[in-house]
Amino acid sequence: MESGQHMLRTGRRGTLFEFSMALRDLVTSYHRRGLAWSLAWHDVVSRYRGSILGPFWITISMGLMVLGIGLLYAKLFGISVAEFMPYVAMGIVFFGLMAGTINEGCDTFVQASSMLSQTSLPMFTFIWRTVLRNLINLAHHAVIIVAVIIFFGLWRVMDVLPALGGLLLTIVNLAWIAMLAAIASARFRDIPQFVMSVMQFAIFMTPVFWKPDAFPDRHAFLTLNPFYHMLTTIRAPLLGQEADGLSYIILAIMAVLGWALTFSVFAITRRRIVHFL
Amino acid sequence: MTDVSIKVTDLTLRFPVYGVDAKSLKKNLARVTVGGRLGASTTGATEVTALSHLNLNLRAGDRLGLIGHNGSGKTTLLRALSGAYEPDEGQIEVRGRIAALLDLSLGIDPSATGVDNIRLRGRIAGMSSKEIEDKMDEIAEFSGLGPFLAMPMKTYSAGMQARLAFAVATAVEADVLLMDEWISVGDADFQKLAHRRLLNLVERAGILVLSSHDAGLLRLYCNKVMRLEGGVASEVKDIRRLDELLAAA
Numbered sequence: 066m067e068s069g070q071h072m073l074r075t076g077r078r079g080t081l082f083e084f085s086m087a088l089r090d091l092v093t094s095y096h097r098r099g100l101a102w103s104l105a106w107h108d109v110v111s112r113y114r115g116s117i118l119g120p121f122w123i124t125i126s127m128g129l130m131v132l133g134i135g136l137l138y139a140k141l142f143g144i145s146v147a148e149f150m151p152y153v154a155m156g157i158v159f160f161g162l163m164a165g166t167i168n169e170g171c172d173t174f175v176q177a178s179s180m181l182s183q184t185s186l187p188m189f190t191f192i193w194r195t196v197l198r199n200l201i202n203l204a205h206h207a208v209i210i211v212a213v214i215i216f217f218g219l220w221r222v223m224d225v226l227p228a229l230g231g232l233l234l235t236i237v238n239l240a241w242i243a244m245l246a247a248i249a250s251a252r253f254r255d256i257p258q259f260v261m262s263v264m265q266f267a268i269f270m271t272p273v274f275w276k277p278d279a280f281p282d283r284h285a286f287l288t289l290n291p292f293y294h295m296l297t298t299i300r301a302p303l304l305g306q307e308a309d310g311l312s313y314i315i316l317a318i319m320a321v322l323g324w325a326l327t328f329s330v331f332a333i334t335r336r337r338i339v340h341f342l
Numbered sequence: 343m344t345d346v347s348i349k350v351t352d353l354t355l356r357f358p359v360y361g362v363d364a365k366s367l368k369k370n371l372a373r374v375t376v377g378g379r380l381g382a383s384t385t386g387a388t389e390v391t392a393l394s395h396l397n398l399n400l401r402a403g404d405r406l407g408l409i410g411h412n413g414s415g416k417t418t419l420l421r422a423l424s425g426a427y428e429p430d431e432g433q434i435e436v437r438g439r440i441a442a443l444l445d446l447s448l449g450i451d452p453s454a455t456g457v458d459n460i461r462l463r464g465r466i467a468g469m470s471s472k473e474i475e476d477k478m479d480e481i482a483e484f485s486g487l488g489p490f491l492a493m494p495m496k497t498y499s500a501g502m503q504a505r506l507a508f509a510v511a512t513a514v515e516a517d518v519l520l521m522d523e524w525i526s527v528g529d530a531d532f533q534k535l536a537h538r539r540l541l542n543l544v545e546r547a548g549i550l551v552l553s554s555h556d557a558g559l560l561r562l563y564c565n566k567v568m569r570l571e572g573g574v575a576s577e578v579k580d581i582r583r584l585d586e587l588l589a590a591a
Contacts, residue, residue, distance in 0.1 A: 072425050072440065075433040076354070103465045107458075111451050180466065183444045185425025252360070336428040340358050 072185060077336075087332035094189035101190045105197035120205040127157055128209050134274055144276070151213040155300045156273035158206045159232075163239060163292055164264045166199040170243025171250040171257035178342035188331070188338065192244045196236065214303070222305025231298025231308065234316040238295065241323040248327075248334055251341040267292050283311065291319060345437055346517040346549055348423065350398040352432035355415075355422055355573075357390045392418040393573045395432070400549050400566075402517075406578065407564035408553040409587060414570040416553040420444055420520045423551060438517025438549070441467060445522075446507045456491035456498070456506055457482075463510045477513050484535065485509040505532055512539050519543055521552045537562075557584060 077083065094101065113119035134157075135150035142149070170192075174181065177191045214220050250256040271292040280287055287293045294312040301308035393415045400406055408416045421427050422434060424442035449466045450459055460481055464474040482491055485505045487498075495503065512519070519540070540550065540563060554560055560567060561581060569576040569587045579587060 070437065070439060072436040073433065074422070074425060074429055074435075076429045076431040097468075099470065100465050103462065103471075107451065107454075107462055111454055114453050179445060179448055181426065183421055183424055183426050183442055183448060184466065185440070186466070336430075337358065339426060339428075341360060 080332075083335065084328075084332045087328060087335055090187040090331075090335065091189050094187035094193060097187065097190060098193065100186070101193035102197055104190070104194040105201060108194070108198045109201050120202055121208075123161075123202065124206050124208055127161065127206055128212075131157055131209060131213075138274060142276070147217050149276075151217050151219055151304060152276070152300070153274060154209050154213045155303055156296060158203070158209055159235075159296055159299050160268055160271065160273045160292070161206060162199055162203045163235070163295060164268065165202060166196060166239040166243050167246060168257075168261055168264055169195050169199065170239075170246040171260050173243065173247035174251040174338060175247075175342060178339075181339050181342065188335065189244075192240060192247060195243055195247075196240050199239075200236070210303070219303065219305060224302040224305065224307075226302075227308065228299050228302040230313065231295070231302065231316070234313065234320060235295040235299060237320045238291070238316060238323060241320070241327040245323075245327045245330065248330055248338060251338055252334075271296060283309070288315075291315075294319075346402045347435075347437045348398060348400040348518065348549055348551070349435040350396055350423075350432070351435075353393055353396040353398075353422065353429050353434060354391065354431040355393040355418060355427055356430045357392045357418070359388045359390055391573055393422070393570075393575075396573075396575045398568070398575070398578065400551070402549065404566055405550040405552070405564040407560035407567040407581065407584075408551065408570060409555070409560065409567060409584075410570035415573040416570055417444065417522055418573075419570065420522055420551060420553060423518075424520055436518060439468070439515060440518045440520065441511050441514045441516030442520040443508065443511045443522065444520065446504055448507075450495055450503070450507070452496035453494050455494055456485075456487055459495050459506065460491075460510050463507070464513070467511060467514045469514060481509045481513045484513075484539070486532070486535070501529060501532065508532075508536055508539075512543065516543065516548065517546075518549045519551070521550070523554050557588065560584060 109120060131154040135153045136146060139146045139149040173191050173195045180186060214223065246256060246260055271290055277287055294315050298308045298312050298316060410416050422429065423436060424440060449463045451462065461474055487502060487506060490502065550563065552563055564581050566578050567581050567584050567587060568578045576587060
């Protein structure tokens with residue numbers, strides 16, 4: 066129906082029609098996924114233009130933080146560095162993915178306002194752009210993960226498949242959160258500040274720098290924190306431990322419900338988003 | 343493509359204007375807590391009707407000029423035709439590949455080189471990486487920028503930027519070209535090149551919709567003309583009757 070050759074735009078024709086139009090937006094963005102990739106890649110290249118190390122600067126600063134916190138907290142908590150350093154390294158890198166995707170999610174539509182107001186590009190394209198950009202960043206920071214895995218011999222105990230499963234579930238969840246934040250931020254300019262505060266709060270409330278051993282298993286403080294589930298499903302298998310099956314289930318349920326909510330909001334607001342900007 | 347067409351039926355487009363204040367969450371929360379005493383304005387938006395009940399039929403070979411005062415809805419119509427704005431009522435149907443030249447700075451990254459910007463803009467315009475690489479030489483030649491293509495775009499003059507944007511936008515095998523007033527950018531040489539390229543497009547059985555205040559320009563490129571006033575369109579008339587429309591103001 067929607068191709069480069071034929072464009073049809075109509076007034077509202079009921080809720081079902083709005084949902085089908087939203088779905089069409091999603092499908093078109095899939096057909097033009099190369100564009101999302103080009104934009105994401107361009108973002109990374111242009112942000113670090115003229116810099117020799119580029120995104121590796123962030124990697125270096127993360128690496129320093131890992132080193133500092135890994136050594137210091139291991140001493141403070143009385144845990145061995147070999148146990149704590151990889152734990153913190155993965156915590157910081159993967160929480161960086163979460164915070165980055167959600168924070169930048171807020172700016173997704175606002176930043177693309179000139180493109181959205183004069184082309185018929187699918188809106189989902191810009192969500193994928195944000196997600197892909199953060200995955201490209203993650204690929205740089207993966208150096209840290211690889212380093213601790215090799216240095217602390219984790220390759221002997223780690224279990225990659227469940228970690229990848231956790232990463233996939235996390236990305237699916239991050240994508241809807243980013244999209245919801247993008248729509249809300251386009252309409253209400255307070256949202257990005259609010260989201261940033263929440264993420265800043267979350268980094269301390271989530272076991273990124275500390276071990277959740279003080280809590281009994283499945284304590285509400287952890288179970289109610291979505292970031293805990295995202296982090297633990299990726300990190301635990303890489304550390305050679307088993308993540309609680311409940312975390313995978315919660316992430317899966319969150320993904321389904323979250324996307325249902327986000328997609329509905331998108332279907333209803335889609336026509337208006339360009340006017341919000 | 344022989345069945346290139348634009349068909350606009352009873353198009354009404356309303357523009358909600360969200361005041362700066364309405365964008366603050368606090369205001370909306372406040373509205374909830376006071377229980378709607380603030381009255382009927384539930385969405386916090388004032389609606390401006392930018393286009394009302396507009397009908398338009400264009401076929402291959404039509405070159406429509408849009409005239410009208412500032413704020414009469416010309417740009418809104420062009421944006422609606424490009425697919426960016428959704429109609430509130432009525433429908434828009436465009437057959438053929440659309441190239442919209444509404445904003446020269448679209449997708450331009452000033453710190454990237456000319457070549458990078460050609461790639462980026464080409465991607466946004468719907469070309470594949472391969473198509474762009476295939477056309478790169480042609481685009482580069484048409485732009486006439488030569489060695490400047492390896493320079494960051496921020497070093498370009500407005501005219502140079504126009505050349506590049508025009509070269510990329512028209513490199514797309516477009517059937518429908520939407521333009522907003524900027525063709526006068528660029529020097530005499532470029533004007534001549536652009537003119538030839540536009541005529542070429544129309545010869546390929548395309549449609550051109552050009553919004554302009556310049557009567558001479560409209561006579562040069564268009565064979566039809568339509569006047570917009572406060573979002574209401576006049577009949578589409580032959581370009582020879584442009585003076586009538588201008589006088590009707």
